[in-house]
Amino acid sequence: MGNKIKFIDVMSRINDLNLNDWKEYQDIITDSLWIIGERDKSGTHRGDYHGNFIPQIPNQLMRRFTKKGDVVLDTFLGSGTTLIECKRLGRNGIGIELLPKIAEMAKQRINQESLFGFPVLPKF
Numbered sequence: 001m002g003n004k005i006k007f008i009d010v011m012s013r014i015n016d017l018n019l020n021d022w023k024e025y026q027d028i029i030t031d032s033l034w035i036i037g038e039r040d041k042s043g044t045h046r047g048d049y050h051g052n053f054i055p056q057i058p059n060q061l062m063r064r065f066t067k068k069g070d071v072v073l074d075t076f077l078g079s080g081t082t083l084i085e086c087k088r089l090g091r092n093g094i095g096i097e098l099l100p101k102i103a104e105m106a107k108q109r110i111n112q113e114s115l116f117g118f119p120v121l122p123k124f
């Protein structure tokens with residue numbers, strides 16, 4: 001009994017949310033079905049690359065499962081949606097992309113998003 005680990009304690013180790021106040025997070029979708037409105041096209045998000053994420057998806061996931069300062073690895077970087085969200089959320093993003101041209105495009109978008117750069121590793 002004494003060693004019982006509470007779910008809330010485990011979660012507080014992996015995200016920055018106060019789970020005692022989870023109902024107060026209006027922008028975190030807690031329903032089992034996520035109904036996301038309009039795609040976020042703010043900043044350098046363009047939505048113009050095939051198969052690109054709706055930015056709200058990595059945003060929701062990273063807020064639940066990472067803390068500020070954590071490292072997030074996206075092994076299929078594409079246009080850099082996840083790393084742009086990393087930058088906004090104070091996570092360190094590492095991206096791997098097969099196509100050098102696409103890696104360069106993503107790198108530009110990520111760097112233009114704010115003052116701080118993240119490593120983007122093109123896979124040659």
Ligand SMILES: C[S@@+](CC[C@H](N)C(=O)[O-])C[C@H]1O[C@@H](n2cnc3c(N)ncnc32)[C@H](O)[C@@H]1O
Nearest residue numbers: 051052053076077078079080081096097098099
């Ligand atoms: C569906 S897109 C990812 C889109 C990304 N989530 C976004 O929001 O822009 C998949 C990307 O993975 C890259 N890719 C495919 N195979 C790969 C591999 N083996 N290693 C690294 N990147 C790869 C493709 O070139 C493509 O840009």
